[in-house]
Amino acid sequence: MHKMIRRMAQLTVQTPLLAAAPVTGAAKLLATPPAITQNVDCCGVHTAASGGLCTKWNKHNYGPRKWLEYNKTVHPPQEVDEEPRKAYVCHMRTNIKYSPDKMWYIAAFVRGMSVDEALKQLNFVLKKGATDVRETILEAQQMAVERHNVEYKSNLWIAESFVGKGRVFKGMRRHARGRFGRVEYKHCHYFLRLEEGEPPQHYYLPEPQTPEQQLEQWLEQMRSRKIISSL
Numbered sequence: 001m002h003k004m005i006r007r008m009a010q011l012t013v014q015t016p017l018l019a020a021a022p023v024t025g026a027a028k029l030l031a032t033p034p035a036i037t038q039n040v041d042c043c044g045v046h047t048a049a050s051g052g053l054c055t056k057w058n059k060h061n062y063g064p065r066k067w068l069e070y071n072k073t074v075h076p077p078q079e080v081d082e083e084p085r086k087a088y089v090c091h092m093r094t095n096i097k098y099s100p101d102k103m104w105y106i107a108a109f110v111r112g113m114s115v116d117e118a119l120k121q122l123n124f125v126l127k128k129g130a131t132d133v134r135e136t137i138l139e140a141q142q143m144a145v146e147r148h149n150v151e152y153k154s155n156l157w158i159a160e161s162f163v164g165k166g167r168v169f170k171g172m173r174r175h176a177r178g179r180f181g182r183v184e185y186k187h188c189h190y191f192l193r194l195e196e197g198e199p200p201q202h203y204y205l206p207e208p209q210t211p212e213q214q215l216e217q218w219l220e221q222m223r224s225r226k227i228i229s230s231l
Helices: 002-018 026-031 053-057 066-072 100-110 115-122 129-147 211-223
Strands: 088-096 156-174 180-196
Touching: 066 088, 088 129, 088 156, 100 115, 100 129, 100 156, 100 180, 115 129, 115 156, 129 156, 129 180
Parallel strands: none
Antiparallel strands: 088 180, 156 180
């Protein structure tokens, strides 16, 4: 199969020298390289790490689009005595050439941090996906200031940070003695939501208890237990 494709490519290179006949069909696809484009959302912000991935393989697959629709939500007016609603911005990066299982560790690491602290910590994370996460946070921070009326760009914290499974391409890897193995080239989607204000002291609920509180809870459970077949 590879030899046939290589021969067809050589024929397409030699045809302009031999004759000026137009190139059509499969030879035209091999002669003209695919156009490299980038996925840009409605706000004009870069949202994909690998440009032209969806356009090249499936023109009808635009990736996840529901997450960006939360930015268009119109909230009702608030009451006078009601607590002011904090601004937020949702952003994502699609089809990152990285395994979602590996990206999960980075997404969970920055969850619940302030923006400045997350950017500072990601500079020391020696993982490939840390660069995409850091760039996504910077893009969301810029969107919050320019389009969502956030006054101070440092007054933001990461409220949601999670990963979704993207495109998976299956390939073949040749081994010795005519054998082969299957290879999977995985992609992932990274979703992010920044919220205005200071991050909570304990992001994951319930809050951790002190040893004294754990003792009181255990004593309360022992005192409230019911002994069956007793007076």
